[in-house]
Amino acid sequence: MGQTSAVYITGCGAHLPGAPVGNDEIASRLGGTDPATARRRARVLAANGIRQRHYATGSSNEELAAAAVELAVKDAGLAMGEVGMLATGTTMGDQLVPGFAAMVHGRVGGGPMELLSAGGVCASGMAALKAAAGAVALGEHDAAVVVGSELVSRVLAEPRFTAGGRSTSDAEFLRWTLSDGAGAVVVSSRPRPDRESLRVEWVRSVSYAHEYPAGMRAGEGWLDAPSAAAAEAAGLFRLRQDVSALPSLFRLGVERVRALVDIRTIDHALVHWSANTFRDRIFAEIPEIAGISFSNLETCGNTGAASIFVMLEEAWRTGRFKAGDRILLAVPESGRFTVSFALLTCVGPAQLVDDLAHVWTELEQRLATVPIVRRIEDSTATIDDYRALLVNLRQQVVEGGRWISRAASNFSAERFELRSAAIRHAAEEHRDFLLLERDFVAVGGDLGEIRLGAKNPGSEALSAFIMQQASRPDPVDLLGAMFVIEGLGTAKALGWARMLQDQLGLADGQVSFLRYHGENDGEHVSEMHRLLGPLMSDPVACAAIVHTARITARLYALQLEEIR
Structure with missing residues (x-):
């Protein structure tokens, strides 16, 4: 085993499928035009602040991931054959077997490579980043590509969304918050000689599943269903969110931020919050974050495991970072209480x-x-x-x-x-x-x-x-x-x-x-x-x-x- 060394993010890519879908169009895409649902939709949209999002049509999740991977690898100035590892994170792949990373690898090609399929929800993309950064730091690969990808709209649209019973307020929260997209980064053993790179200082991820029940679930009991059709009809694959659990997750996230970093030393904070109401609570608890935060939730929607990379790609592409800046990435996950963080430093061309x-x-x-x-x-x-x-x-x-x-x-x-x-x-x-x-x-x-x-x-x-x-x-x-x-x-x-x-x-x-x-x-x-x-x-x-x-x-x- 080699000695660990510094690793760098040298390329980013984001793929948001189709044209942006505004708030007035989402009911026509996902269903739910009855008055009661319309009222719940208005409340959720007012809380989350999302103005537009993207939904894939006729695509698979692996296609979204592959598109983001190809963009990131190109942005890093590499060919796919130069990538030694592909690490993926997603909430729900296109199929149960084989792993999501294998399906993405089959689509992007390249050469033989190490694969990792990280499960979970929003923090699965960060788990993939941690694994890839560790492998490169140990000298196992010169370059790895990490992708977070979600195609959730297929379980949000009627009739699948309402299968197995009437829609609830908690379920509607997900329906009008989640959207499709993929984001990817390339992790390399060397910084770019021609432009800025982001040095990965550390990645930390902690689960509190031993203390809290699941806050988001899907597929519970599907193995006991007599058939896949019966599981579908019963709505066993429908995403469910316990909104009442979110304040506890919020408190955990704030505690971990304070334990990990002195916010006064951070220049940019990219936080994956599912709604602007949670943003406002974070700002109230940690006022220093308000002036340094960046989020594109309002224009890109909540793309789950992809969100942090979609944010990072836009922030970097639009010139928000300069050499010497310290960037905090924060991803709380309500699946069963995981909080993930990464600290990056922007390093200029040598x-x-x-x-x-x-x-x-x-x-x-x-x-x-x-x-x-x-x-x-x-x-x-x-x-x-x-x-x-x-x-x-x-x-x-x-x-x-x-x-x-x-x-x-x-x-x-x-x-x-x-x-x-x-x-x-x-x-x-x-x-x-x-x-x-x-x-x-x-x-x-x-x-x-x-x-x-x-x-x-x-x-x-x-x-x-x-x-x-x-x-x-x-x-x-x-x-x-x-x-x-x-x-x-x-x-x-x-x-x-x-x-x-x-x-x-x-x-x-x-x-x-x-x-x-x-x-x-x-x-x-x-x-x-x-x-x-x-x-x-x-x-x-x-x-x-x-x-x-x-x-x-x-x-x-x-x-x-x-x-x-």
Whole structure:
């Protein structure tokens, strides 16, 4: 079992099916137009404050969940095949067997993955989050996706809702409060390099079922029914809510909040309350929450296990969070008295990314003044210029394979990923100088000349500096050198190859080195970004990477400046 480490929410997705349904339309969708029901509906809507909600038509719960999962994975910049775990939470799946997570996995695809189907009601989504965050923190997966999803409207509509007897006030509370939707988050072992992430500080969930009876139930006695049809006719699958139990749940939630956090240190509170009347009571008990709370209950409805993720997705997407903000998630569940909480911290894009971008900007500005580069980009380069470029690059390329191998040998066992990457890189590029030699001969150069060519002062300085860094223990700073050298391949090499071909009438086989790196170094840059992820929270490593990148950039430019 690996050591635990920080985990981050790096993507969010929410799926609310169909067009919003306003308060004047819900009776036409769910039934209940008689005067008594209309009066109860008006009382419930006045209490919960919901103005619109969403109901699925012709969809399954797994379809709603799959849509939210796909949005979250895309938002995180991942492919489904990169997800190692799917954790789901829902009140009622589409069927009793198999588990809900297996059905969602079958719909979203990807590859083999760990599954978890969390049961319960509203807090089941938080249970899924806790399990996924724990698995990623233990190093079992690099990324996991969590989804809470509900398709409750199918048991709220007549005649199913009134099956087995007359509707009651408690049942009507659910009928005019609950709605359909799904929300998902991606939990990753590394923060995003390009935008904010939400670090998961902790997730806490506590049941008080030993002290309280069930407050919400469905399906009681269905196993004793002679048939599924008889259970349906008796209304055994109809959701029932004991509204009188809710004040006790409210008190438990307030007590747990006070025990877990000092609200004065929280910047945003996302609380899953089923009605604005409960919101008002929370504000009265904990006044500090009033100024920091966010809820979209009024516009999205109560989507049960999905609600907290639907809230989080909107709050994050609309820019409510900034780096350093602390976000409290709170989900009380009236199924049988569970209260769940999570604390998140918004972390900005690593400073490392901004610093490296600044290094690159400086390099581009410097290259614009280098004579050989200016002639290539001004369409005034000669064949002698191109041959001189190849002669000078060849000496540095030969050295490249050596310093990469040296770096690999100096990474410790704790840096095995960097060591493995360096070994792969050395194996891929140690023969690249042969491409240079072939290109040189193909444009009229003498093979002996390029092989006997001496390093210019810039090449000497660059080789000496990088070899020195590669000889140190755990030379993680060489990622900065990789950023510059591979970045030049991705950003410049292919463009230079095409310009030289146009200016000098060269064939592809005469610019194969530049074309190869222009077309393939993007993969190396992607690998570099992957390796940078775990280092972004280490300020010493980040400073070293930027320092080496800046020196490498200056010496690489000097190498090109020395080409006469």
